[in-house]
Amino acid sequence: MASREQAKDQRRKAIVAAAMRLMHNRGDSGFSMRALAEAAGVSIATPYNLFGSKQAIMLAVLDTGMALYEERLEQLDADPLEIFFEAVTLATELYAEAPKFHQAVLFSAYGDGGRDYRAVFGDPRFVFWRTLVERAREAGELDAGIDASALALALGQQFFICILEWAYGQIDLSELECRVHYGFALLLKGAATASAADRLAGKIPELQAHLTAMWAAEPTAVVASRVQSR
Amino acid sequence: MASREQAKDQRRKAIVAAAMRLMHNRGDSGFSMRALAEAAGVSIATPYNLFGSKQAIMLAVLDTGMALYEERLEQLDADPLEIFFEAVTLATELYAEAPKFHQAVLFSAYGDGGRDYRAVFGDPRFVFWRTLVERAREAGELDAGIDASALALALGQQFFICILEWAYGQIDLSELECRVHYGFALLLKGAATASAADRLAGKIPELQAHLTAMWAAEPTAVVASRVQSR
DNA sequence: GGTTGGATTATAACGCGTTTTACTTTTCGT
DNA sequence: ACGAAAAGTAAAACGCGTTATAATCCAACC
Structure with a gap:
């Protein structure tokens, strides 16, 4: 199974979705990697594992x-x-x-x-x-x-x-x-x-x-x- | 007297000169506001008083x-x-x-x-x-x-x-x-x-x-x- | 079903630009 | 010459992006 990769993709999508949600609601101010991690329900380390940087997410x-x-x-x-x-x-x-x-x-x-x-x-x-x-x-x-x-x-x-x-x-x-x-x-x-x-x-x-x-x-x-x- | 402003200008020039010296020697890496303050012989607060931001100095x-x-x-x-x-x-x-x-x-x-x-x-x-x-x-x-x-x-x-x-x-x-x-x-x-x-x-x-x-x-x-x- | 190993976690830490705070120095009007 | 006001100082702190360190979890193989 690729259920490992599947779970990864799911998390990736959740992070991007959370990022878009946060940006829509609060704009640039109030958006940080820590806030994003919290909104996506993951640890702050996870976005870095899955994307590498804030810029990559953007x-x-x-x-x-x-x-x-x-x-x-x-x-x-x-x-x-x-x-x-x-x-x-x-x-x-x-x-x-x-x-x-x-x-x-x-x-x-x-x-x-x-x-x-x-x-x-x-x-x-x-x-x-x-x-x-x-x-x-x-x-x-x-x-x-x-x-x-x-x-x-x-x-x-x-x-x-x-x-x-x-x-x-x-x-x-x-x-x-x-x-x-x-x-x-x-x-x-x-x-x-x-x-x-x-x-x-x-x-x-x-x-x-x-x-x-x-x-x-x-x-x-x-x-x-x-x-x-x- | 404008000796107040004069001293200010002098410090301003010293900071810009120190910035140029630092950049020449070490490029972007190794250049920070803390390093600049040290090189210019002033406190880290001074560049902010005189210029407002790193960008302004640049x-x-x-x-x-x-x-x-x-x-x-x-x-x-x-x-x-x-x-x-x-x-x-x-x-x-x-x-x-x-x-x-x-x-x-x-x-x-x-x-x-x-x-x-x-x-x-x-x-x-x-x-x-x-x-x-x-x-x-x-x-x-x-x-x-x-x-x-x-x-x-x-x-x-x-x-x-x-x-x-x-x-x-x-x-x-x-x-x-x-x-x-x-x-x-x-x-x-x-x-x-x-x-x-x-x-x-x-x-x-x-x-x-x-x-x-x-x-x-x-x-x-x-x-x-x-x-x-x- | 238990073991293993890679991914996720919480948490602390780093260096950065910047701000704040409290203390000291310097300048200037009286 | 003295006191008020202005400015510079050191030092700590803040939030940021990012990284490192362990502990923990959970899919995958025997």
Whole structure:
């Protein structure tokens, strides 16, 4: 029997579930490995046996969310270029549904001193963007000579860092969405075929105007210095 | 008299100097607030009185380095478009001169749980990129309608996250340089006037080839998954 | 069914960043 | 020159992630 492994998996699931429950209820503050162990009904040593670190647990939580996200994105059935922007918007919508939860997960997954195996930009997320790039390239929206991995990396990073800023409480979700859209428009335009480049160019002025309006209206920490030193 | 403030500043400088000395000698490991206090000849409470947090000290170290960096960049006297790429190359050269030191500073400045006032992308660095963008725009290399702040933010973030990956030990300096150049080429091309866009487009294939060759040859942690899942 | 061995447990400990407390030193207005 | 206020000091403590140490449990083999 694999009842040994079975029991392990069961405990693993219980721990991830308890982590999600705790995050939902209390957000980042109040979430600690000791609180998690208590909520999951296990000793504090067990999560370390089964996952290795707090960061690994957070990444497990993140990955389960990623599956749901990709599923909902497929249902949108957007065209190969628009889907980049839809993907960002969908993410902000999901974040808006449970902001404290997502902030806590992201903060714990990346904000801690986890210099371990998979730090800044993990595999599931990278593969996701590369798939989108490959589709767009095959659809003739992107230059055929573009390397999918290289572009996907640049796109994913642009997304990722804005997400981090949101998790750190420096920007809100609408600025997150707008900034990533802006970065995506520029990056994709740089890699696009002529017709697609035209469409992308059309997006830029509006996004830019939206951003500057935001910065003028609502000066948060980072934004304030940006506006004042204009 | 301001002899009170004077003494404060003196102590502040002593602490920053001791921090730099410690980082140079022992890198990140072995550097702690207790070790710093001892090396600076002050109590552990003093750095907190004068700076508030470890992160603030690291940002002070970072900012003094930034002044040197900008100075050396001005001396290069590159043209308004090339200077973006020179800036990246210069940074990698400076990092290469004392890699352990810079890794330690960056890691401590951003890797810790410093959710404080100025987290991901601080003011001196943002202003630097915006100035470069403004110059390039005035030189007619970038579209006149481009907002300097918005583009500077996108550029700086692309740079910043690659630096972080290097500080985390996930990529080496040559990959850092190449990836940022690639991201910059795409972003700038998306914002460039026609003639500048052509010049930028010429850079992209070479950078891309360089990147893919790197990934094929030297599969580090992140890279490995990238290559294998090709 | 008893024995064995790997997993889980409780518990203590470590080093970290940070805060608090209580004591001492230094500066400045009168 | 003296007393009040401000600031620096040592030392202990807090909660954190993580690790080490034994004791204990429980599925798996003879």
